[in-house]
Structure formats: structure tokens, C-alpha cells
Amino acid sequence: MTMASNPGQTGELLLSVENVDVGYGHVGVLEGVSLSVRRGSIAALVGRNGAGKSTLLRAISGLLTPSRGRIVFNGRTISRDKPHVIVGAGLLHVAEGRRLFRAQSVDDNLELGVYGLKLDAADYRRRLARVHELFPVLEEKRGLPAGALSGGQQQMLAIGQAMMREPVLLMLDEPSLGLSPLLVDQVFAAIMALQQAGTTILLVEQLVERALEIASEAWVLQNGRMIASGPAAQISASDELRAAYMAAR
Amino acid sequence: MDIDILARGLVAGSLYALVAVSFNILYRPTNVFNFAQGELVMLGAMVFASLATVLGWPWYAALIVTLLGVGLLTLLIDVVAVAPVLARSQHGTGWVITTLAASLIIANGVNRIWGPDPIVVRPPAPLTTDTFSLAGMTVSAYQIFLVLLTIVLVLAIEQVYRTRQGKAVLAVAEDREAALLRGVNPLRLSHWSFFLGGAFAGLTGVLAAPVLYASTGLGPALLLKGFAAAAVGSIGNNRGALIAGYLIGVTEALGASLLSPGYQEAVVFLLVLCVLLIWPHGLFGRPFARTV
Numbered sequence: 144m145t146m147a148s149n150p151g152q153t154g155e156l157l158l159s160v161e162n163v164d165v166g167y168g169h170v171g172v173l174e175g176v177s178l179s180v181r182r183g184s185i186a187a188l189v190g191r192n193g194a195g196k197s198t199l200l201r202a203i204s205g206l207l208t209p210s211r212g213r214i215v216f217n218g219r220t221i222s223r224d225k226p227h228v229i230v231g232a233g234l235l236h237v238a239e240g241r242r243l244f245r246a247q248s249v250d251d252n253l254e255l256g257v258y259g260l261k262l263d264a265a266d267y268r269r270r271l272a273r274v275h276e277l278f279p280v281l282e283e284k285r286g287l288p289a290g291a292l293s294g295g296q297q298q299m300l301a302i303g304q305a306m307m308r309e310p311v312l313l314m315l316d317e318p319s320l321g322l323s324p325l326l327v328d329q330v331f332a333a334i335m336a337l338q339q340a341g342t343t344i345l346l347v348e349q350l351v352e353r354a355l356e357i358a359s360e361a362w363v364l365q366n367g368r369m370i371a372s373g374p375a376a377q378i379s380a381s382d383e384l385r386a387a388y389m390a391a392r
Numbered sequence: 393m394d395i396d397i398l399a400r401g402l403v404a405g406s407l408y409a410l411v412a413v414s415f416n417i418l419y420r421p422t423n424v425f426n427f428a429q430g431e432l433v434m435l436g437a438m439v440f441a442s443l444a445t446v447l448g449w450p451w452y453a454a455l456i457v458t459l460l461g462v463g464l465l466t467l468l469i470d471v472v473a474v475a476p477v478l479a480r481s482q483h484g485t486g487w488v489i490t491t492l493a494a495s496l497i498i499a500n501g502v503n504r505i506w507g508p509d510p511i512v513v514r515p516p517a518p519l520t521t522d523t524f525s526l527a528g529m530t531v532s533a534y535q536i537f538l539v540l541l542t543i544v545l546v547l548a549i550e551q552v553y554r555t556r557q558g559k560a561v562l563a564v565a566e567d568r569e570a571a572l573l574r575g576v577n578p579l580r581l582s583h584w585s586f587f588l589g590g591a592f593a594g595l596t597g598v599l600a601a602p603v604l605y606a607s608t609g610l611g612p613a614l615l616l617k618g619f620a621a622a623a624v625g626s627i628g629n630n631r632g633a634l635i636a637g638y639l640i641g642v643t644e645a646l647g648a649s650l651l652s653p654g655y656q657e658a659v660v661f662l663l664v665l666c667v668l669l670i671w672p673h674g675l676f677g678r679p680f681a682r683t684v
Contacts, residue, residue: 204573227577230574230575242570251559254559258560
């Protein structure tokens with residue numbers, strides 16, 4: 144597989160996870176896992192429940208520290224950095240279950256999205272307007288506590304909050320979980336809009352088929368090991384791999 | 393029954409509420425109770441009394457030095473006694489012992505430097521502790537000022553939580569890990585909260601000095617009743633702390649007057665016990681109801 148190197152540097156490696164081991168205490172979860180994401184692309188990380196997808200995202204965002212291996216983001220090693228330093232470098236992780244600040248208003252949650260950034264008022268308004276344009280419901284419900292929103296609206300708020308920061312790389316963990324098909328369409332449209340605006344995306348998604356449709360590359364995790372990677376279309380076409388990532392139903 | 397009880401209760405209650413708020417300021421981003429808060433209030437009273445009364449500094453200069461001094465000492469408690477414990481385990485409870493240790497060190501240090509004699513502190517003009525009659529109660533201008541200022545201070549502290557840093561503190565309090573993922577550095581917030589909570593404790597000491605005198609015995613009583621006010625008013629809830637402070641202050645004054653001053657503590661803690669048995673999270677609910 145070859146990738147053209149464009150003037151916009153599309154195709155260069157933005158994130159590379161090199162041979163990492165990650166565990167909780169003495170319990171190892173990931174062993175020798177590698178993964179890479181090209182700038183400007185959508186990459187999908189797939190695997191069954193418990194394969195270690197969320198653990199890998201947590202290691203990348205600094206919530207967990209790998210016991211071995213290296214994580215490089217945007218040319219700089221981040222494997223030992225604290226989460227707020229990694230966020231500051233432009234790598235943002237929207238965790239599974241949305242994890243909004245339920246007691247605070249929709250507007251306050253969006254404001255917390257830019258925590259630590261020094262934005263002038265005009266820039267802040269521009270970012271807010273962009274979020275409101277994509278998710279008008281967040282403008283309608285701006286004063287309500289985030290906990291009062293429906294599941295779908297909360298997911299939009301979580302994505303909107305991430306958009307406020309305009310991250311270089313956005314990691315989304317199960318953005319469609321618990322959403323109706325109509326809302327799933329909206330969330331996937333938002334992800335594609337983000338990519339077109341220049342954000343690189345690493346997507347963990349239970350709706351594997353849909354994730355592979357929008358992703359250019361895919362990585363397959365099984366029992367804490369990366370068992371395959373390649374163009375999303377190839378991964379999608381392989382019956383053998385399908386067994387590895389499809390939930391046993 | 394003597395209606396002065398109400399005035400006495402409200403004045404004492406204001407001080408309990410202020411101590412409770414200082415607990416809450418530190419608790420929100422760290423889930424830690426700083427058991428040195430009572431002695432920090434005492435230290436604030438002693439430092440202010442020494443500067444203003446003994447050395448004759450103008451009250452505002454003495455106030456600024458007291459707030460900065462107690463704030464910085466509290467920051468030091470965080471750096472030395474709390475942050476290292478939490479760095480090992482976020483859910484560890486070693487801070488119970490380390491903050492108590494800090495409390496004892498401060499109490500012993502103050503005893504060595506100042507000795508046990510109380511220092512009389514006069515409020516700055518035009519406020520006085522001279523009493524007059526108001527609606528059948530014997531009160532002083534300073535007492536009225538103290539009760540009103542307490543309300544203003546509680547509302548002002550609530551405004552701090554409307555700033556972006558304040559919202560980040562609430563975010564850490566609700567879901568620490570989620571706050572980390574938004575770029576919040578919790579250590580920085582906790583240092584700021586310790587400084588602010590310490591300065592607030594120092595201010596409480598300054599305000600308490602004209603009514604209780606500055607003495608080394610101030611700490612333990614204010615610690616216990618301030619903590620009770622925080623618990624009854626629901627931990628982390630400053631308006632709850634204000635109301636609970638008044639409730640405890642008035643109950644204490646009633647107990648002293650109807651039974652005997654020897655029973656006032658028993659009456660207060662009987663009330664606290666009853667409230668917490670019926671409402672384990674205090675009168676004003678959990679600070680953050682989370683549905684999972």
C-alpha cells in the first residue's frame with residue numbers, strides 16, 4: 144500500500160504507538176501493541192469487548208502509563224506525559240460513556256472544552272458558532288445541565304466540546320453507543336465533517352461496518368494483541384478477521 | 393426565654409459557616425478534609441491580633457499579611473502533607489493523619505510563640521463591640537456586621553465557581569478523570585484551592601477575634617463545629633453550610649440557655665447526629681447526583 148505525500152503533509156505519521164505493554168497494576172492488558180495514524184485520516188480500531196481498545200486509548204491519552212514501548216505524537220514522545228500535557232499538545236480523547244460534567248450547563252461544558260487555551264472572544268464565538276451550526280440542539284438547550292440532555296444530545300455535546308478545542312487528533316471511544324439509528328447517522332456525519340475540516344480521527348466503534356466505511360485504515364485488536372492492520376476495505380472484506388472483531392451474538 | 397440567644401447563635405453560627413466554607417473550598421478539587429483548618433483559623437486570629445493590637449499596624453495591612461501568610465502555609469500543607477499522599481493513591485486516606493499532624497504542629501508552634509493568654513482585638517472604627525438594643529436583643533454593631541459579611545462572603549465564594557478555573561474545580565469534583573481528559577491539571581487547581589481555603593480560614597480567624605478573643609484554644613472548637621456545619625449542610629455545598637452554621641449556632645445557644653452551658657456541646661452534636669442519621673448526605677442532598 145502506498146500513500147502519496149501531499150503538500151499539506153497528509154499521509155505523514157501523526158501518531159505512532161510502538162510495541163507497548165499496558166496493564167492495571169500487575170494485570171497485563173496489552174502486550175507489544177503497535178498502531179499508527181496518518182495525519183488527516185480516519186483510522187478505526189476494532190475488536191471485541193475486552194480486547195483492550197479502551198485501554199489503548201487510555202494509554203495514549205496518558206491516563207495509563209505503558210510499562211514498555213513508546214508513544215510518539217506529532218514528532219514528540221508522550222508515553223510518560225501527564226494527561227493535561229497531552230491534551231495541550233493537541234491530542235484529545237472523548238472517553239466511552241461521554242463523561243460530561245452533568246451538573247454543569249451545556250454552555251459551561253463547551254467552555255470547559257477550551258480549558259487552558261487562551262482564546263480571544265471572537266475566536267471563542269467562532270468556535271461556538273461552528274458547534275451550534277453542526278448541532279443546533281446545543282444552542283437550544285444551552286442553559287440546561289448536561290445531565291438533563293438525552294443520550295444522543297449528550298453525545299453531540301461531547302463531540303461539540305471536543306470540537307471547541309480544535310484538536311490535531313481526536314480519539315472517539317464508542318460515539319454511537321446507545322443511540323438511535325437516526326442519531327448514529329448524525330454522529331457519523333459529524334465525524335466526517337471534522338475530518339474534512341482537517342482533524343485526524345482515531346475511532347473505536349461497536350458499529351464496525353460503519354466505522355470501516357468511513358475509515359481509511361483499520362487496526363484489529365484481539366485479547367490485547369494487534370492481530371491485523373491495513374486498508375479498511377481489506378479488513379472489512381476478510382471473513383477471517385470478521386470473526387475476530389464481531390461480537391459473538 | 394431570652395431573645396439574645398438568637399443574636400448569640402447567629403454570630404457563632406456565622407463563624408461555623410465560614411469554617412465550613414473553608415473546608416468545602418479545599419474539599420471540592422481534592423476530596424480531602426484538611427483537619428488543620430481549625431488551627432489555621434486560630435493562627436489567623438493570633439497573627440492578626442499580634443500585628444494589629446500588639447504591634448499597632450493598620451488593620452488592612454495586618455489583614456493582608458494574615459491572609460497571605462495563612463494562605464501560603466496552607467499551600468505548604470498541600471505540597472508537603474497532602475499532594476504526596478494523593479500521588480501514591482488517589483483514593484488513599486493517609487491525608488487524615490498527615491493533616492492532623494499539620495494541625496498539631498501548628499497548635500504546638502503557636503503555643504510556644506504566643507503562650508496561652510488571649511489577646512483582645514478591637515474591630516476597626518466605626519465598628520465597635522459596644523452593645524445596644526435592637527428589637528429587644530442586645531447586639532453590637534460588630535455582630536451585625538459579622539452576620540451580614542458572612543452572607544456576602546459565601547455568595548462571593550460561589551461567584552468564584554462561575555469563573556473558568558472555578559468550573560474546572562467543579563469538573564474535577566464531579567469526575568476527576570473526565571476533567572483530566574479536558575486538559576485540567578488537578579494539582580494546580582488543588583494548590584490554588586488550598587491557598588484560597590487557607591486564606592479564607594485566616595479571614596475567619598480575623599473575624600472571630602473581636603468576638604471570641606484571639607487565643608490558642610480557638611482551633612479545636614471551630615474545627616469540630618465547622619466540620620459539623622459542612623456535614624449538615626452537605627459537603628461541598630456552601631449555601632448549605634451557611635444555613636447549617638446558623639442552625640448549629642442557634643441550637644448551641646438554645647442548649648446553653650435552656651439546659652446549661654455545660655450541655656451546649658452535647659445538644660449540638662445530638663442535633664448533628666439526628667440530622668445525619670435521617671439525611672446521611674446532609675440537609676441539602678448530594679453535591680453532585682450522578683446517575684450511572
